[in-house]
Amino acid sequence: MTILDKIIATKYEEIKNYVPLTFDGHDFPEKSTLLQRLLNGNGVISEIKRASPSKGDIRTEVDIVAQAKKYEEAGAAAISVLTDETYFKGSIHDLYEVTQVVSIPVLCKDFMVSEIQIDRAKQAGATIILLIVAALENQQLKSLNNYALSIGLEVLVEVHDEEELHRALELDAKLIGVNNRNLKTFEVSVERTAQLAKQFPFDEGRVLISESGMNTKEDAQFAYAKGASGILVGEALMRSEDPGKWIREATTEEALK
Numbered sequence: 164m165t166i167l168d169k170i171i172a173t174k175y176e177e178i179k180n181y182v183p184l185t186f187d188g189h190d191f192p193e194k195s196t197l198l199q200r201l202l203n204g205n206g207v208i209s210e211i212k213r214a215s216p217s218k219g220d221i222r223t224e225v226d227i228v229a230q231a232k233k234y235e236e237a238g239a240a241a242i243s244v245l246t247d248e249t250y251f252k253g254s255i256h257d258l259y260e261v262t263q264v265v266s267i268p269v270l271c272k273d274f275m276v277s278e279i280q281i282d283r284a285k286q287a288g289a290t291i292i293l294l295i296v297a298a299l300e301n302q303q304l305k306s307l308n309n310y311a312l313s314i315g316l317e318v319l320v321e322v323h324d325e326e327e328l329h330r331a332l333e334l335d336a337k338l339i340g341v342n343n344r345n346l347k348t349f350e351v352s353v354e355r356t357a358q359l360a361k362q363f364p365f366d367e368g369r370v371l372i373s374e375s376g377m378n379t380k381e382d383a384q385f386a387y388a389k390g391a392s393g394i395l396v397g398e399a400l401m402r403s404e405d406p407g408k409w410i411r412e413a414t415t416e417e418a419l420k
């Protein structure tokens with residue numbers, strides 16, 4: 164059993180125990196789309212990540228509202244909030260706290276296997292959800308994708324190899340994330356982005372986002388040079404003394420317009 168299998172199995176258990184949310188799903192600051200922002204220029208999807216199965220605790224006691232505001236002020240393309248509780252020490256409440264205070268797009272970062280989770284993400288104010296191709300059967304992938312789009316959410320479709328990229332393209336996904344980290348072995352290599360970029364149809368209105376293992380500005384420049392429009396950064400920003408500076412240095416001028 165891989166770690167991904169374990170996370171998914173736990174997720175099904177978690178879903179059984181969901182208590183209805185009290186958030187009303189309205190009155191959030193209005194948010195632009197991530198796709199539009201990344202078509203304008205290269206930017207950083209900045210993540211709130213307290214812990215992870217590969218790194219253990221990163222910064223569990225962070226003031227996430229302050230952190231999210233720093234991200235937004237620096238010109239982040241979007242904010243990603245890890246909501247998985249068991250393996251990442253996040254929660255749907257973390258997401259809700261962030262969506263209330265920012266007006267840039269917010270990604271609910273979780274292992275989506277059911278429409279209930281998508282409804283909850285929306286109720287908590289997310290504007291984007293993640294679908295991990297490696298974690299889903301084709302039918303499930305399609306129906307969750309259609310469902311999320313039908314309720315007005317954007318979908319970031321995550322891939323790790325060529326076969327998964329083709330499955331994402333079959334959905335006509337516009338936001339495709341190449342995860343540089345293998346979720347089965349935790350191995351990280353930015354070369355993944357370079358490899359898959361070679362197969363990527365950079366037609367109008369489709370963007371590649373390079374996810375994970377972006378530790379330095381040079382990593383960001385490398386990903387952009389290979390064709391990425393955005394990068395998704397968690398740990399480096401959570402550990403940085405000045406996440407705003409990190410984001411500004413990895414964002415192009417056009418992205419801020």
Ligand SMILES: O=P(O)(O)OC[C@@H](O)[C@@H](O)c1c[nH]c2ccccc12
Nearest residue numbers: 342374375376377395396397398399
């Ligand atoms: O902390 P990093 O290496 O910058 O990675 C961020 C992000 O890409 C990573 O958190 C991530 C990418 N895809 C995921 C799927 C589930 C959970 C987490 C992730």
